[in-house]
Amino acid sequence: MNAALPLLHRAQHVALDIEADSFHHYYEKTCLIQLTADGDNFIIDPLAGLDLQDLLALLADKPVILHDAGYDLRMLNASFGFRPRLPVFDTMLAARLLGIERFSLTALIEQFFEVSLPKKGQKSDWSRRPLSGAQLTYAAQDTHYLESLADGLAGQLERLGRTEWHRQWCEQLVQTTGLPPREKDPQRWRIKGANHLSCHQLAYLHALWHWREAEARKADLPPFKILGNDALRALAIWACDHPAAPLDQGPRLPRHFNAQRRNRLVNVLRKAHALGPDEWPAHRRLTPKPPDLADVRKRTDRLLARCRRIAHTLQIAPDVLVSRATVETIARARPTTVRELIHVAHLMPWQADLLKDVLLNS
Numbered sequence: 001m002n003a004a005l006p007l008l009h010r011a012q013h014v015a016l017d018i019e020a021d022s023f024h025h026y027y028e029k030t031c032l033i034q035l036t037a038d039g040d041n042f043i044i045d046p047l048a049g050l051d052l053q054d055l056l057a058l059l060a061d062k063p064v065i066l067h068d069a070g071y072d073l074r075m076l077n078a079s080f081g082f083r084p085r086l087p088v089f090d091t092m093l094a095a096r097l098l099g100i101e102r103f104s105l106t107a108l109i110e111q112f113f114e115v116s117l118p119k120k121g122q123k124s125d126w127s128r129r130p131l132s133g134a135q136l137t138y139a140a141q142d143t144h145y146l147e148s149l150a151d152g153l154a155g156q157l158e159r160l161g162r163t164e165w166h167r168q169w170c171e172q173l174v175q176t177t178g179l180p181p182r183e184k185d186p187q188r189w190r191i192k193g194a195n196h197l198s199c200h201q202l203a204y205l206h207a208l209w210h211w212r213e214a215e216a217r218k219a220d221l222p223p224f225k226i227l228g229n230d231a232l233r234a235l236a237i238w239a240c241d242h243p244a245a246p247l248d249q250g251p252r253l254p255r256h257f258n259a260q261r262r263n264r265l266v267n268v269l270r271k272a273h274a275l276g277p278d279e280w281p282a283h284r285r286l287t288p289k290p291p292d293l294a295d296v297r298k299r300t301d302r303l304l305a306r307c308r309r310i311a312h313t314l315q316i317a318p319d320v321l322v323s324r325a326t327v328e329t330i331a332r333a334r335p336t337t338v339r340e341l342i343h344v345a346h347l348m349p350w351q352a353d354l355l356k357d358v359l360l361n362s
Helices: 004-010 053-060 069-080 091-097 105-113 133-144 146-160 163-177 199-219 229-241 259-274 293-314 324-333 338-345 349-359
Strands: 014-020 030-037 040-044 064-066 088-090
Touching: 004 030, 004 040, 004 053, 014 069, 014 133, 014 146, 030 069, 030 133, 030 146, 040 133, 064 069, 064 146, 069 088, 069 163, 088 091, 088 163, 091 105, 091 146, 091 163, 105 146, 133 146, 146 163, 163 349, 199 229, 199 259, 229 259, 293 324, 293 349, 324 338, 338 349
Parallel strands: 014 064, 064 088
Antiparallel strands: 014 030, 030 040
């Protein structure tokens, strides 16, 4: 790494990417940092006990190029407290502002350079060592073309007069990825389909969800690798209907369920069965519909149709210009000035400028 620092220091900008291990571990971490500067590729191993402070300080004061930067910047901030102090160039955001429909990194590199990136390694466990040659090749390719890609996209943005749009979007991205993580929702155990369960079944689901979290932490695995949501819900329903039945008679469990895990599961089901009706979770109360809901929906549909016509004229996807949720917020708040429009809907100035005539006083 020490040999890389002088080369990186001389570079005008640096292409950056990371590999993490959230697909394989409960406690996700940054496992690789890939960098390209002036055509030279570097792969840094954060798990090798290296002191990364000089590298991260250097990167914070360099314009960096990333593709779909949100996750990478959040992980680098969470892992190392890294925050860029100079502009970021996100090639995915640039592609979207240009109306490019296939905006994945693989698709863009194929379109601009007629090169097919290797896909093997996409779901690797990047925390395992040693890394294979194929993994290192895959990792290096993620940044190798970013400098040239950014140059090509920047030129097209300039020709269309959208450079400032992109700058604002990247600036907003850096701000939002630097915010403290939100507190976890205490109701996140209510997985998809939970609304269709009885309160008694919800008691089992609640217990099973927390059991799965504990097992995932213990094994350092993502919860879905312990038991998927569909299987968790099916087990809750079966256990509620068959409280005295042996576990072997229920839904088939994964082969990795050893005796200790099965015993802990049985104990959890027994505790859930022992709960009285007053201890069962209640169904979520539906938020009362505001009296003007029908009017807000009509206004939202009308405003959204106008916004989509503008997006069509610009040849960009409607959600790049503005989302339906944002338009609904505007329809409800009914701002009357551009300042209010930006404040209420958190629009970027370029969006507010394009949409003010159709969204204000409507």
